[in-house]
Amino acid sequence: MYPQWTKLVCSSFSTSECLWERSCSRKLTVTLFCYSATSPDGVVKLDTADFGDRKVFVQLACAFRYGSEDLDVIGLSFRKDIWIQQVQIYPESHKPQLSAMHDTLLKKAGDNAHAFTFEIPNNLPCSVSLQPGPDDKGKACGVDFEVKTYLAKEKNNPDETIEKKDTARLIIRKVQYAPSEVGPGPKADICKSFMMSDKPVHLEASMDKDYKVFLLYFHGEAIPIKVKINNESNKTVKKIKVTVDQTTDIVLYSADKYTKTVFSQEFGETVDPSGTFENTLSITPLLAENKEKRGLSLDGRLKDEDTNLASTTIIRQGVEKDMLGILVSYKIKINLMVAGGG
CATH class of the missing domain: 2.60.40.640 (Immunoglobulin-like)
Structure with a gap:
């Protein structure tokens, strides 16, 4: 009974955190500061020597994944973008209002650094991961937020191949206040x-x-x-x-x-x-x-x-x-x- x-x-209350990641080609270095649950600020430092006609984009995506990365190759995993936003930072077209943290990050990054910011809608879910078993491999199932900086000729061209070596990724967490x-x-x-x-x-x-x-x-x-x-x-x-x-x-x-x-x-x-x-x-x-x-x-x-x-x-x-x-x-x-x- x-x-x-x-x-x-x-x-859980979110805490401020500073993250950074560099692409394998070392042409992109992204630094992200998460203080607010709705507006992460970041800076990307570029080495533009071999960019050619390619542009630099920063993307923030909230995605749902059900299934491990290992199953992607045979089409069994499921991934859906719940929300996605992209900005172009080189050649410069995205000019956010600079915060005090932007100023600090830009000063630390030095030359060829570009600022970005995102506004996350209030109706998006919080980060949730389903705990994998001891022998499970690949990404855990759940909802996650990913910041991706990459080189590409066009903003949204499904036929364009984006090289992994020219991509820098950061996973951030959105926790519930x-x-x-x-x-x-x-x-x-x-x-x-x-x-x-x-x-x-x-x-x-x-x-x-x-x-x-x-x-x-x-x-x-x-x-x-x-x-x-x-x-x-x-x-x-x-x-x-x-x-x-x-x-x-x-x-x-x-x-x-x-x-x-x-x-x-x-x-x-x-x-x-x-x-x-x-x-x-x-x-x-x-x-x-x-x-x-x-x-x-x-x-x-x-x-x-x-x-x-x-x-x-x-x-x-x-x-x-x-x-x-x-x-x-x-x-x-x-x-x-x-x-x-x-």
Whole structure:
């Protein structure tokens, strides 16, 4: 017996980060500074000696991938660009308003450096990766953001071959900010009857923070669950089991759904017949305890030190679910183990 709900929010604040990458030909060096979730600033340093009539473009793409890179050659992997934007920086046509970070990066890069910036729409999804198994190769399935700088004669010519040696790529993460308002915590109750017992067991569970304003939990923060039990039956409640399930819905092209348990713990609380129980149980779902589970949704790559379990997907008003690619939600279940009763 258990009450259940789906309103567990685990959010993460993005942090500023400076990244850089150089093409194999060493003609392109891109430096990117991510301070805001909506407008990454960057600079590309060029060696134009052998460019000829080719131009330099910078592209930011939000893409959904389902399948590994190894399957691309036989056409089995699936990739769809959810959103894409390109700017030409050489010969110069894109002239963003320079920020203080642009000035710093341009000064550091020296001659032949060109600035760029992108404005990311608010309706785009956050970065989500499905955790691969130990033997899986290639890119993990999920939603990612890639900044690509490349040499080409035309901006969008599918027939033009872009040399890998003249391409520099950076993967960036878009993480979810904590919303300003979430709402009060959920509450659920259930009444269970048993054979050979005239009266039932009542279970009530609720989630509220001490200040009782908004229900919001961050990665690594303990989650208190208030549990009330009124055992009117002639059975003995032997223990309480709490589990947290993560559900991942792939909504972009199919109805695939994965449910994985990310937390499970038994509490040795006994409630005798005609007895009552009221207490707060504390739980903390962590990626560190689930690293071997394939198919978990993460907010980054497993090899990144600051990766966590993916945040609950917050669907803004007017945003189509298909645009989000992957929806992540959590469910908490509370089971009472009753002697001779299930």
